[in-house]
Amino acid sequence: MSQLLSQQVLLQAVGIPISVGLSALGQDIQHIRNCLTTPDNTLTLEAGFLADRPVWVGRYADALIEKVPEALKKFDSRNLRFALTALQKIEDELQQQIAGIDPKRLSIVMGTSTSGISDSELLLKQYFDGNVTIELMHQPQEMGSLAKALQCHLGWQGAAYTISTACSSSAKAFAAGQRLIQAGLADAVLVGGVDSLCQLTLNGFNSLESLSADICQPCGIHRDGINIGEAAALFLLTKASAPIMLYGVGESMDAWHISAPHPEGLGAATAMQRALDSAAIPAQQVGYINLHGTATPQNDAMEIKAIRQVFQGVNVPLSSTKHKTGHCLGAAGAIEAFICTQLLKDQNGLPLHQYTAIDPELADQNYVKDAQQTDRIRYVLSNSFAFGGSNISLLFGVQY
Secondary structure: OOHHHHOOOOOOOEEEEEEEEEEOOEOOHHHHHHHHHOOOOOOEEEOOOOOOOOEEEEOOOOOOOOOOOHHHHHHOOHHHHHHHHHHHOOHHHHHHHHOOOOHHHEEEEEEOOOOOHHHHHHHHHHHHOOOOOOOOOOHHHOOOHHHHHHHHHHOOOOOEEEEOOHHHHHHHHHHHHHHHHHOOOOOEEEEEEEEOOOHHHHHHHHHOOOEOOOOOOOOEOOOOOEOEEOEEEEEEEEOOOOOEEEEEEEEEEOOOOOOOOOOOOHHHHHHHHHHHHHHOOOHHHEEEEEOOOOOOHHHHHHHHHHHHHHOOOOOOEEEOOHHHHOEOHHHHHHHHHHHHHHHHHHOOOOOOOOOOOEOHHHOOOEEOOOOOOOOOOOEEEEEEEEHHHEEEEEEEEEOO
């Protein structure tokens, strides 16, 4: 890599003592593990999102909490209930981890791209069907409402904000959380992302002709676009070491095009190299890469070009998990980070890449076709690349 791409300040590694991830993979860890390491389908074909046809989506099928606390009524949306359902599963452990920390030293950084839009869609439909008494509140669909609501619920008093940079949103929450700790502004940061299925995003990607007619095929010879999914994933970052660490973060902005990536993967390569450099970890030590892998022709081609640049001569196993979760947009980085950190915890099988034929132009990589894991993995890299060239790579590892 060039000097320009490799310039990066060393970052302070932060611990990840707690995490939770809810998606089309479900909520039970054993079930999630089985879904990722077998070819079984986890997406659903649903009508109602598009006017002319059903579409494959990654829906979280388990129950969400039915009511939010009274203090959160002004923020109430399915997106918030999704977040609170995830939080509920770790809240006891979370309180133990933060015991004794000044609430002013506890921060929250979330990522989302849909916020409460799905609830507004239902109300607008009723309004246009003739119910003019419908009152549509703007606050639940504000991008910033997610972090504010969680702060209110937890009683934390540090910085609390939401990042919305499309598909890199929740991965950037990790970077922001790590910076807050390194700058001495927080002792612990709750980071993650939540996005819920809605007509707006599905019709938007349909207008771009980017939706797959079937289950998506990242790097496949017949790939024709993405499946949209939903997810909620939360992590606690701390100054203290933990069995799983966030070692490195690499960000770039190639600004090549509003909706297309740099064709040679310049921004993606820069992000990956910076993540490695920020942790002083050579490419040879990375044991697995979770591809952004959307299954659109341009994204997959540029990402593999970028990997060839950064991992030249390194036969690192890699796969995309979006054929299992769908593309969870603002929550994609977080749910894929959860998959990566769970892999490091389990050391018990790699996520399978999709099983259809690989595009011959991209076939020179070590795609995971056999979930069996023979060597212990210490570091994994997770990629998230968004509209406008907003790129980020996260390097997670096991603390020895």
